[in-house]
Amino acid sequence: MKFHSIHLRNYRGIADSRVEFGDGVTVVEGPNEVGKSSIHEAITHLREDKSSSRKASVKETQPVGVDAGPEVELHLSTGDYELKYRKRWIKQPFTELSVIKPRPEQLSSDDAHDRFLSILADTVDVDLLVALDVAQGESLAQAPLAQIKALHSALSESGVEVADHDDFLDQVEAEYLKYFTKSGRETGEYKDINAQVPVVEAAFEELRERSRGMDDLVDNHARAAARLKTVRTQLTQALADRDEAEQAAKAVAELKAVLDQAVDHAKSAQRDEQIAREALDRRTQLIADATDAQSAVTVAGKTVAGLESAQGDKDSDFDRFQKALEEKQSAVDDARAQAKAAAKTLAKARARAEQSDLTRRLEAIREHDEKKSRAQATIGSITVTTKDVEKLSSLETEVRIAEHAKTSAAAQIEAKQLGTRALNIDGTELGEGNSGEFAALKDVRIMIDGVADITVRPGASPVELDKALTSAKGAFEAELERLDIDSVSQARDNANVRADAEAVMAEADSTLKVLLGQDKRDKLEAALARAQQILGADGTSASTDDKAGNGAEVDGQTRDRSLSELETAVAESEATVDDAQSAVDSTRIELERTRTSRDDARVETVRAQTSLKEAETQHERLTSSLAEARKTNSDADLDEEVTSAEARATNVGSQVDEARVAYEAADPETLEMQLQNVRQLVGSKEAQREEVRQDVDRLSALIDDRASEGIYEKLAAAEETMESARRKQTRLGRQATAINLLRTTVLNHKEESQRKYVAPFKEQIEKLGRLVFGQGLSVEVSEDLEIVSRTLDERTVPFESLSGGTKEQLALIGRLAVATLVDSDSGAPVVLDDAFGFADAERLNALNVILSTVGQSAQVILLTCQPDRFARLGGAKSVSLT
């Protein structure tokens, strides 16, 4: 279909206007209100509304203030027809159709209207016509292309029209939903059986394991039973072995007992032998000892004799030195007397000078001193003090104790006078019939008148006792001597007198101290005494003057000699004394030496005598012992005893050897080890038997327990359940697979055919659209030929979400694509009223290119008030509506 021209009269604001359309793009421009939209409206009215129509939309086209109806004439070609179709509405309405080709026709009124619609229906798709006709403000929406047969037939040339198999699809879907959810997951029975199969398989497997476990138990039981049998056999054998070993051990024990007994016998025999031997040895020793004692006596005897003769020599030596000493001593005494005389002479000379001096001085104190002197004399005469008495008494006691001890230890002589002859013991006459006891403490002389003179010498009393006694006596006597008294009682009396004198002297002494003054009295006294002594040494009294003359005479000679001469004489005589004295001393030393030698000899003699005595005693004792022993057993008996004991020991020894050989031949150690081994074996085999028996019992119990379960039936039931479930699973699986396959196949083919069908349309949209949106453009076109989404540079956006401009552009491109696809004869013009208002300059340029392209194969009529929009549209016819 092509529009050639349209002629409007009294239509809205248009009084009379005619527009010629080109074959391609025609741009009808004109300012607002001019009525360019009326062109679009008029074509629709002309087609749809009869001239008699009183519709509101028709009435609105009546121009205000004009008394004439709106009138439209359209010149067009469609199919083989060329027509002029004219209508006037409201006032003097009419309809005229002039068919110019192929055969001229002229129709009017409803005939014309019907004929026009008939021609239209035959030649063009009215839906297409409507779809390509875009009124002002409709450009954003997509045209409903699904119903356009022309488009369908155009598309069918390349693809196959998608058939309508909805019923079939419903059945497929219903079957599919038995097995799968819409999202493809298993469901219903199919899902259940798939879940069930592993469960029943596991149950079956568990029971099969239980059955196998039972078989295993039976196998184990068989093995354990066999083991038990073996162990029992082994145990029987072990028991027999043990009995045998025990018998052998018993035999060995008996051999051992024999051996032990023999060993005991041997020990006993050895002891006997030893005893005999020892007896013999003792006898031999005794004989030897007796012989030795005899020799010792002989030797000691000789020694004593030799010593006794030496003793005599020593005694005579001593006597000789004794005499020599006495001579020398008298020489000393003479010399000392001379020296003394010389000294006396000297002293007298000195004393005489002093005497007168001292006599005068002492005369004054003598009176007082006499008193003291007397007392002092008394004291001096009595040296015994009370303390001394006590000590003395104590010492006496000591002596008595020692004596008593010695007496007790000393030999006692008991004597009795039997006849009339006097018996005198130590000077004591016993008298007839009397008896007495005497301790032989010293030599006791026993005189039997006219018969005997016996001296009993005490033997060596115990040294300690002697020493003690001697010591005690010595101490006692030394004390008596020191005190110059005889007895203890005397000492006690003297001590009392002395005590009185001491009291007197103390009194005198204090008086003398006053008299003496600075000088010491004793010094004066001594000096005077010395002087007087010296002077009175010639035996004359010096106290009388008379005698003094005499004395002076005597001393005259002395006085004649000087003191120095006297002193020299004294020294000479003193030297003589010293010489004599040293001769005495040397002689004394020699004497002492001789005495010592003599004493030593005496000790040695006594000692030798003692030894001799002891030897004799020993000899005697041994001899008697030997004699006594020989009375019991002679030496020969003892020898015999030893010999027979040896023989017995040898005999028993050989018995021991025999018993030992027999015992060791039985190899007791090996037997013992064997016995131990076989005993342990019995023990371990018994334990093993018990263990295995328990094992067998345990297994039996387990088997009995399980046997009653009926595992076979349970297993069979489980297998049935499993098989049944598997069959069902297989069956449902096949069915599920089948429906899934069918559904997938059918849907794939349906989709594929749809895809193929819309492909040319899609391609055309993309081809045109790329001019606007670029090379990265693709679109998805639905079954209903709607643009579902646009993908640009791999970014897909649903159509509804696109911007207004893009929507408009895509929707119009869709229409233009249809126009290009539809056959130009059966197609329809694209009428766009005020389109592309949303496009920017760049897109507008691209759209101009598109329109130009489309215009080459289809008629496009653009109605616009902004002709600049299409200024760059090549090949367009421009019509200005005024």
Next chain:
Amino acid sequence: MRFVATGDWQLGMTAHYLSTEARPRFHRARLDAVKRIGEIAAEQSCDFVVVCGDVFESNQLDRAIISRTFEVLAAFTVPVVLLPGNHDPLDAASIYDSHAFTSRQPGHVHVLRDSEPFEVRPGVEIIGAPWFSKRPQGDLVAQATQNLAEAAPGKVRIIAGHGAVSTLDPDRESLATIDVDSLKTVLREDRAQFVALGDRHATYAVDERIWYSGAPEVTSRREDDPGNVLLVDIDAQSHASSVEKMHIGRWSYLVVEEDVNSDEDVSHLEQRLADIPDKDSTAVWLILRGTLSTAAKSRLDDILDHATDLFALVSLWERHTDIAVVAADEDFAGLGLSGYLQESLDELAETAAGEDLSASAAQDALGLLYRFARSGS
């Protein structure tokens, strides 16, 4: 002297492959067969019945089977001698040692627990070779017979054994294989007069006087002659013997092979199934080969569904079955398929004709397509 030789009663056996409803019948059929054996023994004036092993299917059976068995055996008028076999050996779990067995064992029922001669009737002794475990370490029958002396005239000796014989399975590595040569020697030397064997469920004569009686009721589709017992006659004096096979089984296991390439073939199979008697004690395994149109296959499926309701079992023996389904033009011609449906049909038909695994799925899908299209047209 006459006796019944039987074996492999397999009492308690279940058949999981049968239909749920057929299984109790199958189970009961075994006891019914035993009952008939008792009747035959009485009718045929037999002296005793010897059962050569596998009296029970398993030692793991629920002991209730013993009571049911004794209930049937109680009706026997002759002694019944049972031999433990590989299914019911005298091991620690032995059913023969269970309290249920020992406490209720009828007087005329005897279990061969060792190889000592058992005098079942005066002058007739049975030498059993019972199994003591599932894996014996030697030829039990040879062991049982090695020390037998020649049977005197007037005396008859029968050997009861269980297991495979060397001539049937010479390569078998099992230690328990029964040596036929030594058995023949025993018979030739007149140390025994007959050997009754169990283990093989089909009746089979190993030798003139060595027989497998077979199971009295079928247990497997592989058995070629099940369901029999043997009536054995032995002359006590001459030791001459004769064997008569009697069929007593009620159940049959059938394998039906058919080539199905057309609707007519399907009809033929239908008729063949219909002609089988005693359907409820018959299990059928079908071996079908051929190419069927989708419509014919659809009909075949219907027929098999129907048969399943009648038989104890109708099963396609999948391993041997090979039916190809083709989308025949005439099937779909009148169904008004067009456009993408036609394309789908073409694609599925091509896949279905292929060799790979997807072929059967495609055939099934074609079946569905056929069904939906037909119901819509």
